[in-house]
Amino acid sequence: MVSARGDRMGRHRVVGVVVMASVTGGALVGCMPWQSETQGKDPASVAAAAKASAAAVEAKKAALLKSKAATAAQAHANELGQIPVLMYHRVVEKPSTQDDRTPKQFRTELERLAKEGYVPVTAAEYVTGRMDIPAGKHPVVLTFDDSSPSQFELDGMGAPKAATAVAILQDVAKQHPGFRPVATFYVTRDMFGKATPEEGAQMLMWLRDKGFDIGNHTRDHKSLRGKPQNQVASEVAAGHKLITDLIETGPVTLALPYGNQPNRKEWGLKGSAGNVSYDYGGVFLAGYTPAESPFNKKFDPVGIPRIRSMDKTGDCAKFCSVAWLDWLQAHADERYTSDGDVNTVAYPKFKTPFMMKRFTDRALPY
Numbered sequence: 001m002v003s004a005r006g007d008r009m010g011r012h013r014v015v016g017v018v019v020m021a022s023v024t025g026g027a028l029v030g031c032m033p034w035q036s037e038t039q040g041k042d043p044a045s046v047a048a049a050a051k052a053s054a055a056a057v058e059a060k061k062a063a064l065l066k067s068k069a070a071t072a073a074q075a076h077a078n079e080l081g082q083i084p085v086l087m088y089h090r091v092v093e094k095p096s097t098q099d100d101r102t103p104k105q106f107r108t109e110l111e112r113l114a115k116e117g118y119v120p121v122t123a124a125e126y127v128t129g130r131m132d133i134p135a136g137k138h139p140v141v142l143t144f145d146d147s148s149p150s151q152f153e154l155d156g157m158g159a160p161k162a163a164t165a166v167a168i169l170q171d172v173a174k175q176h177p178g179f180r181p182v183a184t185f186y187v188t189r190d191m192f193g194k195a196t197p198e199e200g201a202q203m204l205m206w207l208r209d210k211g212f213d214i215g216n217h218t219r220d221h222k223s224l225r226g227k228p229q230n231q232v233a234s235e236v237a238a239g240h241k242l243i244t245d246l247i248e249t250g251p252v253t254l255a256l257p258y259g260n261q262p263n264r265k266e267w268g269l270k271g272s273a274g275n276v277s278y279d280y281g282g283v284f285l286a287g288y289t290p291a292e293s294p295f296n297k298k299f300d301p302v303g304i305p306r307i308r309s310m311d312k313t314g315d316c317a318k319f320c321s322v323a324w325l326d327w328l329q330a331h332a333d334e335r336y337t338s339d340g341d342v343n344t345v346a347y348p349k350f351k352t353p354f355m356m357k358r359f360t361d362r363a364l365p366y
């Protein structure tokens with residue numbers, strides 16, 4: 001109830017600002033004629049003129065909404081649809097675990113995403129509902145765990161080394177205009193193999209300045225399952241501090257080591273230890289399905305699924321990236337499609353019951 005009331009108040013505030021701005025604009029432009037017109041007229045006709053002007057503002061707003069809804073319909077926008085959050089570990093020539101991908105496999109997957117109309121957004125942009133991509137495009141979140149040097153390495157001049165995940169992503173983006181070269185790195189104390197705080201800071205600053213997102217993967221990468229709350233909080237806080245000691249920008253999300261949830265899922269989302277506290281927009285798991293839109297009631301910030309990048313073999317016949325990208329391509333009506341306006345949440349009207357209450361102010365059903 002409290003949040004519904006908050007939403008209504010928010011909408012009134014916004015409407016108030018719009019009306020005030022329009023009236024001010026009108027008065028500036030039409031100051032003299034308006035004064036001479038009303039001179040000597042009775043108060044009733046002045047009030048009628050003001051009412052007509054307010055009605056004109058309302059009509060203009062309605063027309064704008066109608067045109068936005070038409071754009072959304074044309075793009076088949078579905079901002080309550082599902083989003084693939086892909087999970088990568090090492091990108092190496094000779095894979096030695098089921099999590100590794102070769103540079104060629106990684107490039108092939110990115111090229112597929114670009115061809116199928118996906119545009120990368122960061123985990124922070126996703127959980128906060130600020131996915132600014134063109135109409136008709138689909139967001140994809142690329143996540144990299146464990147901060148290994150195969151993901152990101154800089155040469156002496158500060159350029160990413162060839163065959164690292166970052167270099168490949170930048171290269172694919174160059175060949176596919178509109179494919180944003182951004183991703184989220186869930187870092188640990190391994191920090192891309194850098195031993196000193198200065199080198200670690202260089203890496204994180206470079207990523208941040210290029211629009212990449214740094215997420216918390218805890219400092220020591222211990223499983224949080226079965227641990228008491230104070231220990232869970234201390235592991236998460238240590239990862240938070242690891243990042244904030246190197247750059248001023250704090251992480252917005254956490255990826256659980258091994259995907260293991262603590263006894264109470266909320267402990268990963270919010271907590272404090274010593275003088276460090278954290279309050280995240282989302283906590284990510286390690287499997288096995290596409291994720292819900294942040295505007296959909298089904299979105300659960302304490303356990304957001306991710307999809308392991310892998311071909312259709314073994315368990316991955318159904319539950320890894322190639323299989324799920326096939327599925328999303330075949331079920332386009334289940335997939336998140338943008339209306340191109342970051343300030344609205346557009347969707348076919350019949351999906352309205354799934355719209356999350358706290359975003360009602362941005363709703364654009366069509």
Ligand SMILES: [Zn+2]
Pocket residue numbers: 145146217221257258
């Ligand atoms: Zn990990």
